Amino acid sequence: xEEKKVVPFNGTKEQEKQLLEVIESHKGQDGAAIPxxxxxxxxxxxxxxxxxxMIAEGLNIPLAxxxxxxxxxxxxxxxxxGRYQIGVCLGTACYVKGSGDILEKIKSILGIDVGECTPxxxxxxxxxxxxxxxxxxxxxxxxxxxxxRLVVDDVEDILGKYE
Amino acid sequence: MVNLKINGQxxxxxxxxxxxxxxxxxxxxxPTLCYLxxxxxxxxxxxxxxxxxxxxxxxxACVYPVAEGIEVLTHSPKVKAARKSTLELLLSxxxxxxxxxxxxxHCELQTLSEELGVDDIRYEGEIIKxxxxxxxxxxxxxxxxxxxxxxxxxxxxxxxxxxxxxxxxRGFKTQIACAFNKSLADSNxxxxxxxxxxxxxxxxxxxxxxxxxxxxxxxxxxxxIVQTAPAVRAALGEEFGFEMGTPVTGKMAAALRxxxxxxxxxxxxxxxxxxxxxxxEFIERxxxxxxxxxxTSCSPGWIKFxxxxxxxxxxxLSSCKSPHQMFGAVIKSxxxxxxxIDPKKICVVSVMPCVAKKFESSREEMxxxxxxxxxxxxxxxxxxxxxxxxxxxxxxxxxxxxxxPFEEASGAGVIFGATGGVMEAALRTVADVLEGKSxxxxxxxxxxxxxxxxxxxxxxxxxxxxxxxxxGLGNARKLLESIRSGEKNYEFIEIMACPGxxxxxxxxxxxxxxxxxxxxxxxxxxxALYTEDANSPVRKSHENPDIKLLxxxxxxxxxxxxxxxxxxxxxxxxxxx
Numbered sequence: 001x002e003e004k005k006v007v008p009f010n011g012t013k014e015q016e017k018q019l020l021e022v023i024e025s026h027k028g029q030d031g032a033a034i035p036x037x038x039x040x041x042x043x044x045x046x047x048x049x050x051x052x053x054m055i056a057e058g059l060n061i062p063l064a065x066x067x068x069x070x071x072x073x074x075x076x077x078x079x080x081x082g083r084y085q086i087g088v089c090l091g092t093a094c095y096v097k098g099s100g101d102i103l104e105k106i107k108s109i110l111g112i113d114v115g116e117c118t119p120x121x122x123x124x125x126x127x128x129x130x131x132x133x134x135x136x137x138x139x140x141x142x143x144x145x146x147x148x149r150l151v152v153d154d155v156e157d158i159l160g161k162y163e
Numbered sequence: 164m165v166n167l168k169i170n171g172q173x174x175x176x177x178x179x180x181x182x183x184x185x186x187x188x189x190x191x192x193x194p195t196l197c198y199l200x201x202x203x204x205x206x207x208x209x210x211x212x213x214x215x216x217x218x219x220x221x222x223x224a225c226v227y228p229v230a231e232g233i234e235v236l237t238h239s240p241k242v243k244a245a246r247k248s249t250l251e252l253l254l255s256x257x258x259x260x261x262x263x264x265x266x267x268x269h270c271e272l273q274t275l276s277e278e279l280g281v282d283d284i285r286y287e288g289e290i291i292k293x294x295x296x297x298x299x300x301x302x303x304x305x306x307x308x309x310x311x312x313x314x315x316x317x318x319x320x321x322x323x324x325x326x327x328x329x330x331x332x333r334g335f336k337t338q339i340a341c342a343f344n345k346s347l348a349d350s351n352x353x354x355x356x357x358x359x360x361x362x363x364x365x366x367x368x369x370x371x372x373x374x375x376x377x378x379x380x381x382x383x384x385x386x387x388i389v390q391t392a393p394a395v396r397a398a399l400g401e402e403f404g405f406e407m408g409t410p411v412t413g414k415m416a417a418a419l420r421x422x423x424x425x426x427x428x429x430x431x432x433x434x435x436x437x438x439x440x441x442x443x444e445f446i447e448r449x450x451x452x453x454x455x456x457x458x459t460s461c462s463p464g465w466i467k468f469x470x471x472x473x474x475x476x477x478x479x480l481s482s483c484k485s486p487h488q489m490f491g492a493v494i495k496s497x498x499x500x501x502x503x504i505d506p507k508k509i510c511v512v513s514v515m516p517c518v519a520k521k522f523e524s525s526r527e528e529m530x531x532x533x534x535x536x537x538x539x540x541x542x543x544x545x546x547x548x549x550x551x552x553x554x555x556x557x558x559x560x561x562x563x564x565x566x567x568p569f570e571e572a573s574g575a576g577v578i579f580g581a582t583g584g585v586m587e588a589a590l591r592t593v594a595d596v597l598e599g600k601s602x603x604x605x606x607x608x609x610x611x612x613x614x615x616x617x618x619x620x621x622x623x624x625x626x627x628x629x630x631x632x633x634x635g636l637g638n639a640r641k642l643l644e645s646i647r648s649g650e651k652n653y654e655f656i657e658i659m660a661c662p663g664x665x666x667x668x669x670x671x672x673x674x675x676x677x678x679x680x681x682x683x684x685x686x687x688x689x690x691a692l693y694t695e696d697a698n699s700p701v702r703k704s705h706e707n708p709d710i711k712l713l714x715x716x717x718x719x720x721x722x723x724x725x726x727x728x729x730x731x732x733x734x735x736x737x738x739x740x
Contacts, residue, residue, distance in 0.1 A: 049343055053740055062326025063351075063740035067342035072333045 023058035082124035091130025099138035271363035315358035355464035356518035356669015394580030402547035413562025431572030433490030463523035464660025491536035516668035542670025574699030582664035583610035635662035
């Protein structure tokens, strides 16, 4: 079975303490899973298996159910965000101008899928809705930098600028 | 009573009935898919929709309660069109390789296609290719066949309270999987196989070991001995057109002989050995202040569940191996020595109503002197397939006996296959030992029946013994939590992982949702065993002459050093998830 590949977990004792407090305050409540997952994501930035397991054990909910919730809602992330967060606009204008190909190129260079982060924690990749720069379509962003009127061959050089 | 009209026909049914149940009472068959009586009642697949006159939208009959005066249309043109479209959309993303599917001719989706008149695949679209999970020794999951009905999820999570699988991702990408898409083999799955029994299609099946058995039989150097669990005889006949609850013990022995096994033995004898060991263990713990309650250890699904969820109860588990493991160890030691057979050449095949037994037999503890107790485990369904593949006309077979020297087990061994059976068998022996004589009482009706948790207090030799019997892991969880909290206390407990015990185990012939509506499967199959017990000349394990001989010639006495080496085992603490 192809398991989800993830960045190695390096949560701190302090984060764990905060999460256990959150779990404790929701114990026994109906519908506790979603608010606890939200707070856990605030604490850790994402929801790796270690965090989901703590929540499952703490709230007495099967891990498979917790994972089902996390993968159902797009606001939950299984992966941390990288130091450089790439967003490729898949809004209508960018899409018709070929941003799908840009996205595929990035995926193949970095070896990750949308929603994932490279194992070294450098790049994470998201597909975004319209970011309002349609005149520059197709557009991608890396942190606060915006790159417009892209062609597939630009991608490698752009990624190479980030150390 | 509630009065309503279904398709113009006046119907009167008790309050609390669903429209589906009411229609069935008057001979109207509403198609279902996600519904499985008592196990999965969520109304999500929309296959059972009906028109309630005056209601805004079509309603799911499986969860719609009857109400006074309503008028229901179960097969109006609008209803039929809606059902058919739903089914056609399901089929559009289904791996339609029916010819090579394990459930060919026994598939609820296939039946629906026929009954709803689907004669064309109108919606050709993308079909997601899913990886097959076949790493577990017990269960294979093929999501290419899955229709996302969630019957498996409901059974695993709500009935068994295991929760190894759930719906993950969303929309078109939705699939039933373990957390982080791990294999069942790396999860908290206990291998009970109730998911297989619940699956309407071929998305879940047992790991097939029939090829290995055929290969061993064909090997002239191997001495292949088969043993069959009590529950197998109570259900195998269903695969060959016999009425549910018909015991087919004699024909089964005949079929096994014709398949070419060198010896055909009965695991009921193993059950009798289990009673000797477990009964002795109970009496010792009771008299010498040992850890109580003693909890039975015959059900490998229950054992793994305990290891994951109740590690604080591991010392309460009986150290006894399960009957087929014990019997395998006896075959490769006592039997092999007595008949001068090299135990390395013996292959022990167990036919079990269970798929967790496949996992159990692969546990590293289950061997002695590097000889595995049991070499291959096949389920009742796999045996039926072998019989069909060998061209044996099962229904035409004569009734034959098991082989000597284990021809006849006790009636106590037979009832192991039903919930409460192990407890009753143990009580028959424990009472005699404690009283110091053969007492008249044989039947213990308090532990029979299909109630989830059964309790009784028995006075045996002047001592009050509090007993409890739980079947289905949700009931087991409830029972153990009540002991953990101090609310309840017992001396002796029987737990079986599967609801109903082994007769409705995860390796038994699969019943469709319709059969569950028309039959009390647990009770009907159990009746076959209780009848065989009542007709047995010997009904207590310690009175079985073969067992007496085994102990006098080999083990000396129950609980002896040799018995511990061969017949007892240990457990491990496992992570919760």
